[in-house]
Amino acid sequence: MSAANVLMAPMIGVESRVVGGVRMDVVPVGTGRVKRVIYEPGFKWSTQMKPVVGTDLCMHAHVGFLAAGSIAIAYADGCTRTFTAPQVVDVEPGHDGWVVGDTPAVLIEFDFLGETAARFGLPDAHRH
Ligand SMILES: [Zn+2]
Secondary structure, three states: OOHHHHHHOOOOOOEEEEEOOEEEEEEEEOOEEEEEEEEOOOOEHHHHOHHHHOOOOEOOOEEEEEEEOEEEEEEOOOOEEEEEOOEEEEEOOOEEEEEEOOOOEEEEEEEOHHHHHHHHOOOOOOOO
């Protein structure tokens, strides 16, 4: 398989689910989790996840490695950031996000459920 195909291939030993059109393959590790998250082109959090999650913005911190594609995020104060693979991702809680371009974005993410920001020493919200 090519590197691109391997990135998207089915994994064994994972808990898989699709939420709001986002495919997540999750493996618990200690008190944390390692995830492969695949966002399809056209995905936008406020359109597809907000109705499922019920908060105005995504309140999770995201830390990981963007292995394919490009994503953009916008914080409540209007600040935006764009990540394009290969790039490390660090996003504070309180943001919208969407896929840029017409290819899937593949994010390898590390989280500690509701404690991700605290465990990584990140702020609990975007501020200046
Ligand atoms: Zn800002």
